[in-house]
Amino acid sequence: MQVVLGRLARAILTVVGALTLVFLSLRLTPGDPAMIMLGDYATEELAATLRQQLGLDQPLPVQFLVFLKNTLTGDFGMSLAKKQDVSEIIAGAWPYTASLALASMLVTCLIGIPLGVLAALKRGTVADFAAMVISLLGVSTPGFLMALLLIYVFAYLFGWFPVQGAGEGRGVVSMLHYLVLPSVALGFQSAALVARTTRSSLLAVLGEDYMRTARAKGLPERQVLREHAFRNALVPILAVLGLFFGQLLGGAAVAEIVFARPGLGKLLVDAILFRDYPLTQALISVFLLGVIFVNFVTDTLYGLADPRIRRA
Amino acid sequence: MLRSFTSPPETVSAAVARLTRRRFLSLAAATSSAALLAACQSAPAAAPAKPTEAPKPAAAVATQVPPTAVPAGSPAASPAASPAASPGASPAASPSPAAVTSPAGPAPAAAVASKPGGKKVYKLAVPGDVSTMDPAIMNSQIDFQIAEAILNFMGRYTYDPPLGNAITPELAEKWEVSPDAKTWTFHLRNGVKFHKGYGDLTAEDVKFNWERIKDPKTASPFKAEFDGSTITVLDPHTIRIVFDRQNPAFVSTSLAFRPGFVVSPKAFQELGDRWKTGPIGSGPFIWDTYQAGSSLIMKQNPEYWGTRPKVDEVQYRFRVDEKAAMLAVAKGELDAYYLSDPDLLAQVAKSTDPNTYFLKSNAGQAPFTLWFNTQRKPLDDIRVRQALRHAVDNEAIARDLFGGLASPIHSYLPPFMFGYSEDVAKFPYDPDKARQLLKEANVPADWSPGVIGHSTLLISRRVIEAVAGYWNDVGIKARPELVEQAVINQKTLPKDFDIWGTYITRIDPSQITAPYWHSASPTNYSTFKAGDDLIDITRTEPDPDKRIKAYRDLQNKISEECSAAFIVACSEGILVNKRVTGLKGAGWQERHPWFDVDVPAE
Numbered sequence: 001m002q003v004v005l006g007r008l009a010r011a012i013l014t015v016v017g018a019l020t021l022v023f024l025s026l027r028l029t030p031g032d033p034a035m036i037m038l039g040d041y042a043t044e045e046l047a048a049t050l051r052q053q054l055g056l057d058q059p060l061p062v063q064f065l066v067f068l069k070n071t072l073t074g075d076f077g078m079s080l081a082k083k084q085d086v087s088e089i090i091a092g093a094w095p096y097t098a099s100l101a102l103a104s105m106l107v108t109c110l111i112g113i114p115l116g117v118l119a120a121l122k123r124g125t126v127a128d129f130a131a132m133v134i135s136l137l138g139v140s141t142p143g144f145l146m147a148l149l150l151i152y153v154f155a156y157l158f159g160w161f162p163v164q165g166a167g168e169g170r171g172v173v174s175m176l177h178y179l180v181l182p183s184v185a186l187g188f189q190s191a192a193l194v195a196r197t198t199r200s201s202l203l204a205v206l207g208e209d210y211m212r213t214a215r216a217k218g219l220p221e222r223q224v225l226r227e228h229a230f231r232n233a234l235v236p237i238l239a240v241l242g243l244f245f246g247q248l249l250g251g252a253a254v255a256e257i258v259f260a261r262p263g264l265g266k267l268l269v270d271a272i273l274f275r276d277y278p279l280t281q282a283l284i285s286v287f288l289l290g291v292i293f294v295n296f297v298t299d300t301l302y303g304l305a306d307p308r309i310r311r312a
Numbered sequence: 313m314l315r316s317f318t319s320p321p322e323t324v325s326a327a328v329a330r331l332t333r334r335r336f337l338s339l340a341a342a343t344s345s346a347a348l349l350a351a352c353q354s355a356p357a358a359a360p361a362k363p364t365e366a367p368k369p370a371a372a373v374a375t376q377v378p379p380t381a382v383p384a385g386s387p388a389a390s391p392a393a394s395p396a397a398s399p400g401a402s403p404a405a406s407p408s409p410a411a412v413t414s415p416a417g418p419a420p421a422a423a424v425a426s427k428p429g430g431k432k433v434y435k436l437a438v439p440g441d442v443s444t445m446d447p448a449i450m451n452s453q454i455d456f457q458i459a460e461a462i463l464n465f466m467g468r469y470t471y472d473p474p475l476g477n478a479i480t481p482e483l484a485e486k487w488e489v490s491p492d493a494k495t496w497t498f499h500l501r502n503g504v505k506f507h508k509g510y511g512d513l514t515a516e517d518v519k520f521n522w523e524r525i526k527d528p529k530t531a532s533p534f535k536a537e538f539d540g541s542t543i544t545v546l547d548p549h550t551i552r553i554v555f556d557r558q559n560p561a562f563v564s565t566s567l568a569f570r571p572g573f574v575v576s577p578k579a580f581q582e583l584g585d586r587w588k589t590g591p592i593g594s595g596p597f598i599w600d601t602y603q604a605g606s607s608l609i610m611k612q613n614p615e616y617w618g619t620r621p622k623v624d625e626v627q628y629r630f631r632v633d634e635k636a637a638m639l640a641v642a643k644g645e646l647d648a649y650y651l652s653d654p655d656l657l658a659q660v661a662k663s664t665d666p667n668t669y670f671l672k673s674n675a676g677q678a679p680f681t682l683w684f685n686t687q688r689k690p691l692d693d694i695r696v697r698q699a700l701r702h703a704v705d706n707e708a709i710a711r712d713l714f715g716g717l718a719s720p721i722h723s724y725l726p727p728f729m730f731g732y733s734e735d736v737a738k739f740p741y742d743p744d745k746a747r748q749l750l751k752e753a754n755v756p757a758d759w760s761p762g763v764i765g766h767s768t769l770l771i772s773r774r775v776i777e778a779v780a781g782y783w784n785d786v787g788i789k790a791r792p793e794l795v796e797q798a799v800i801n802q803k804t805l806p807k808d809f810d811i812w813g814t815y816i817t818r819i820d821p822s823q824i825t826a827p828y829w830h831s832a833s834p835t836n837y838s839t840f841k842a843g844d845d846l847i848d849i850t851r852t853e854p855d856p857d858k859r860i861k862a863y864r865d866l867q868n869k870i871s872e873e874c875s876a877a878f879i880v881a882c883s884e885g886i887l888v889n890k891r892v893t894g895l896k897g898a899g900w901q902e903r904h905p906w907f908d909v910d911v912p913a914e
Contacts, residue, residue, distance in 0.1 A: 031798025035805075037443075039451040040816055042801040042833045049531040074896070082590040083444050089604040100533045148635055156639045163640040164437075165633060168607065180900030260632040260640075262606035269439065270605055270631065271766070275798045 008301075011292045016283070019071065022284045023064055026277055032056075033080045033275040036123065052078065054174025076282035081274035090266065094286065095167050097263040098253065100186065101248040103179050107187025108194055108244060113237065115191070116198020117230070123203060131195060145288045147185040149260040154181060165258035182255040190244040197240045202234040208232075234305040242298030246291040360665070370733065392495045410904055427733055432622065434892070436648040437629040441605050445591035448525045448532040449571035451616035453817065454630075461610055461626065461906045462507075463593030466498060466518070466567035466574070469819060478569045481620075483513060483594070493560040493854040496679070500549040506576040507598045512572065515551040519543050520577035522553070534571040558852035560713050564730070564820045585618075596621045596906055603633055622894065622910040640757030641887050642667050648888045657885045665756025670718060671897055672885040676816035679726045680775050681828075682763070682877040683837035685810055690755050697874035699749035700811075703738035703786040706740070709778050710880045718790045718880040723867040724824065726881045731821045731850070731863025737871040746786045760789040761810035762802055771882050776813055779879065804837060812837060815882065821863055824851055829870060838875035 034050035035042050076086035085114065112135075119131035133196040160231045167178035205211065206229055214224045253265030264283055271279040275276055333750045440454045447459060460468075466481040467487075484498040488577075504513035522543050525532045540556035555562075566572055579592035589602050594617070597610040608628040612621055629637075629646065634653050640646040642665055651657045660670050684875075690696045705718035764781055765772040773794055782789040789812075795803070803809050818824045827833050833843045848867065849862035870876065888895055894908035 009668075029798075030802065032802055034797075036798050037451075038533060039529075040800070040814070040835075042805060044805055045834075046531050046533060047801075049528065049829060053529075053531070078585060079604075081443060082441070083446075083585075084604055086583065088589075093604055093605070144633070150634075151636055153638055154902070156643055159643070163643055163645050164629065164636055165645075168603065168604075169601075187414050257631060258608070258633040258636050260629050260636065262603045266631055267605050273796060273798070298536035 001031065007296065011296075014292065015288055017284060018066075018288050019281065020064075022281055023067055024289050024303045025277065026280055027060060027063070031275045033105050034276065035049040036274055037080065044219045046115075054127070071281070076285075077278040078090050078306060079271070079276055079279040080269065081134045081250055081276040081279065086278050089279065090264065090282060090286060093262050093267055096263060097252050097256070099175075099179060100182055100252050100261065100263065101245060103183035104187035104190070104252075105241065105245055107183050108190040108241065110191075111188065112191035112194030113198050115236075117196040117202060118198040119195065120202035120206065121225075128199075132199070135192035138188050140187065140194075143185060143189055144258055146188060147182070147255055150181045150185050151258070159229040168258075168262070178259075182261060183257045185258075186248060186252065186255050190248070194237065194240055194244070199234065201236045202229060205229045235302055238301050238305060239299055242294055245298075315722035326898075332896050339527055340900065341659065343556070351801055376520050383793055387504050387580065414639070427777070427913045431624045432911050432913045433625045433627055434623040434648075434909055434911050435627045435629070435646050436644035436786070437632045437640070437646050438652070439632065439634065439652045441630040442588075442602070442608065443598070445575075445588060447521070447570050447575065448530050448534065450570045450573075451533060456570060456608075458628070459570070459591075459593075459596070461597040461843065462591055462595045462599050463570040463573040463575060464595050465562055465569075467572065469568050471526060479563060483518070483574055484567070487563070489560070489562075489854075491854065493558040493562075494556075495552065495554045496559075496562055497550065497552045500551070502549060504594050505615045506579065506594050507592050507613060507615075508579075510576040510579045510592050513594055514548045515545040515626070516548075517572055517577050518551050519545055520580075521574050522571075523863065525571055532571075537566045537571060552629060558854065560854045560856075561820060561850075565822045569823070572607045597626060619907055620891045621907050626906075633671070638887055639830075641889050643889065646889065647892045648886050651885045651887060654714050654717070654882065655770075656882075657717055659717060661717060661885050667890055668886060669888050669890060671888060671895055672883045675896055676818045678771070679721050679724060680771065680813060680815040680879045680880045681724055682776075682779065682811055682813035682879065683813075683828075684876060685807055686840075686875060687840050689812055690753060690759060691761070693753045693808065694874055695749045695753040696755055698739060699746040699753070700783065700787065700788070701756075701874055701877050702749065703746035704743045704782045704877060704879065705741035706781050706879050709775065713774055713778055714880065714882060717883040719883075721878045721881045722871060723878055724828070724870060724876065725863070726820055729819075729821050731860045731867075733867045736862065736868045739874070741780075750787065755788075757787070758789070759819070760790045762798065764793045764795065764809045766800060766814060767796055772814055775879055779813075779877075805834060807837065809837075813879075822850060825863070825866070829866070829875075831894060840870060840875040842873055843869050858863065 012267070022204055032047065032051075034047040034054065034056060037050060038046055046056070054062065058066070074087070076090075078084070079089055080088050082089060092213075107228045115131045115135065119128040122128050151163050155161045161181050162178055165178055167174040211224065211228060214222070217227075253269050255261065256263035256266040257269070264286065267279065268283045271283060323788050332824055342812070354682075364610045376841075377869040402433050438457070441450050444450055445453050445455065445459060445911060447460065447463065450456060450459060464483045466482060466484040468482045470478045470480050471573065481501075483501055483504060485501045487496060487498045489496050498512060498517055498518070498826065500518065505511070506513065522538055522541075524530050525534050526541070527537045528535070532863040538553075542554045544554070548554055553562075563572075574594070579590075581588060583590055583592070591599050593856045594613075596613055596616050598613050600609040600611045602608045607630065610626040610628070612624050631639075633650070634649075634651065634656055637646060637649040637658065638656070641649050644667065651660065657672075661668065684697050684700065685693045686692050710716070710718040710720045721726065721727075723733060723736050761783075763776050765776040773792075776792045776794065782863070798814075802815075804812050804832065816828075826847050828837050829836060829840050830847045831839070832842050843866050846862045846866040850859050850866065853859050853862065871878075886895065892909065892911055894910045895905055898909065
């Protein structure tokens with residue numbers, strides 16, 4: 001209980017600290033939302049009127065208190081760029097980002113872990129070399145390039161998948177169909193690193209004394225690998241996966257733009273460019289909560305994978 | 313050939329600005345565009361028409377012929393009483409026909425058969441997103457394009473190529489203006505209904521829209537156009553506006569532009585903050601479903617008072633990647649994509665993909681202007697400004713940098729616009745003369761002017777980097793400072809710059825004359841003072857011929873003073889799937905063909 005409360009307190013402190021940083025960094029960044037809204041019609045007079053309407057003429061501490069109060073009450077306000085309720089915008093977009101992140105994670109696991117295991121078990125063979133070349137390609141290929149190549153080959157040339165969109169309003173099967181290419185584009189990159197982590201972690205475990213003991217006492221190889229090798233190698237893999245999931249939430253922007261999908265990442269890019277303070281703050285809050293939640297889940301999974309962590 | 317564009321030293325802000333996603337994307341374009349172009353050029357040799365050929369509007373395309381139209385420059389004529397004003401005709405006040413050219417592109421026949429009983433859905437994508445559907449504060453092209461489908465103007469510019477200045481009556485069936493051009497009376501069309509049961513249009517509705525623009529609380533950029541006016545409803549279908557000044561271009565400047573849209577006051581007040589996600593107008597399409605930053609669906613208005621559009625539904629996709637969007641058009645998932653990257657524009661213009669065709673505007677919609685801050689030394693010396701203009705080869709920039717999809721310019725007005733003049737002081741490319749002038753003006757060898765531009769507008773980046781390269785060649789260490797829109801106005805309004813450049817698209821010359829060249833305007837960036845008298849004539853003189861003369865004299869004077877450098881007017885372009893018919897061009901006006909565009913039913 002004490003551990004959970006401690007973690008909760010840390011999480012709250014992290015959120016408040018991060019929100020303060022976001023608030024300050026946005027205000028300290030050059031650029032004025034009122035001027036952006038007015039575009040090439042901007043004059044000082046019009047900008048002053050707008051600033052007053054948006055509350056941007058208030059002293060910074062006052063703005064910060066208003067922001068904290070609104071955030072704590074769940075009122076993120078109105079988007080400056082989109083002239084729409086921020087909560088409404090996020091509610092409309094988060095399912096697309098969450099489903100993309102989950103599907104990408106699935107792709108990461110389905111490709112990365114088997115590839116890493118194969119490379120570790122067949123160390124020094126052609127299979128090991130091939131697996132590592134594939135992972136090197138994945139790590140070094142920029143996400144947008146991977147996305148464009150996937151679109152060109154599988155959507156344009158073969159016509160198996162749609163080029164763009166998320167299948168909005170077309171049913172679950174259609175939406176899954178639209179999800180394939182973006183999740184592969186995002187997931188393949190992290191799969192590469194997971195494969196490398198799996199390989200090195202498994203190789204380290206395979207050289208341990210207890211592996212020799214397990215084999216010496218006559219356990220079948222499959223059982224040795226499953227219960228003694230893989231389980232012990234799992235903690236670093238989980239750590240990498242947890243890290244990736246956090247990144248996926250924020251880093252989905254590239255896939256969302258190239259595949260023209262709705263999503264939080266794309267919204268965040270626009271919000272920052274527009275100096276859309278309310279939307280940026282709200283999105284970062286959502287990402288923070290997402291990352292904290294994923295970290296919590298990862299911590300719990302560590303304990304399941306390794307009882308020593310649970311006891312500690 | 314174009315001279316080498318050596319990059320001058322960059323500021324931190326420029327360097328930061330360069331590390332944007334778009335910049336990164338463009339660096340990788342060399343690899344990814346190879347695949348893309350393979351897709352766009354995989355045509356059989358015999359199939360396509362040359363993209364650079366002038367188009368012949370498809371015979372099958374039915375052109376909406378408005379009942380009457382009035383040249384924008386002829387305010388004194390009531391549209392109903394304007395016999396010469398047919399669309400496509402060259403009205404007296406319009407530029408000469410030679411100044412405007414037809415947009416390029418083939419006239420495709422719909423190759424895909426319509427499915428009986430199916431729905432016609434026109435799917436298009438644009439690089440940005442909707443900002444607002446409130447016409448009083450609207451300032452983006454994308455908003456304007458969508459608003460033209462959802463809302464009605466009082467009068468609408470005609471779109472039949474070549475680009476013209478004629479205005480078709482829309483919500484105002486006809487209008488009269490007093491001989492002194494101070495009093496305008498508008499007679500509204502009967503039977504115009506707002507969407508979703510918000511009632512019939514009345515003069516009170518128009519008054520509400522105009523009064524909102526006048527209200528300082530609205531912070532409307534169009535407020536000045538209604539200042540000093542008194543608005544009176546004469547009867548439910550007649551409204552009068554009386555100005556305290558002569559205002560001969562009221563319709564062409566205001567009522568056929570963003571302030572001319574009319575929204576339902578009842579809906580506007582009822583919806584409040586929800587207006588953005590459900591604007592109510594009386595236009596040919598109804599706003600249906602919107603996903604912020606992603607998509608919009610508009611459905612045909614079954615109660616539309618005028619000619620119905622040919623498509624049942626329009627689907628917009630926002631914030632898309634250009635290369636992926638091009639593949640989507642080639643595959644048929646999208647019908648049209650509005651290109652913004654000049655590199656892609658030039659590549660697509662040469663594409664021979666049998667599934668697509670390319671439309672461009674020839675007239676040069678967006679004149680790129682570089683304002684010199686004449687309050688700063690040594691730019692206060694006219695010889696320095698002349699040197700800056702002599703140092704730049706506009707023709708080479710247009711030809712080599714934009715693949716021929718831009719025209720060299722020497723004036724602040726684009727060639728299609730009312731009052732445009734070719735007869736202005738020109739500064740031909742002559743680097744030796746530029747060096748000589750700089751020497752005469754004793755310009756310090758270490759003078760290093762900053763050149764501000766938008767980092768996110770590819771055309772801006774391209775032109776500014778090229779121009780800086782030319783200036784470096786004559787010994788001026790120009791520094792491009794490419795920054796975000798968020799920072800631009802903070803530098804330009806207080807005149808905290810040496811040189812700054814951008815392109816501005818408007819429809820009437822008055823919209824880019826007084827705001828940028830009148831001494832009282834805060835956006836007179838080069839502090840030009842010698843044209844106030846002429847500008848006053850352009851704003852108040854009822855005789856269109858006299859206004860044209862004033863515009864021409866003003867253009868010459870601005871050019872003589874070298875208050876700014878005018879570089880190129882860039883064309884715009886659309887990549888279109890061959891199943892689409894009715895698109896007439898890609899220019900500022902032709903790109904909103906809501907009544908003419910057609911696709912097969914599916």
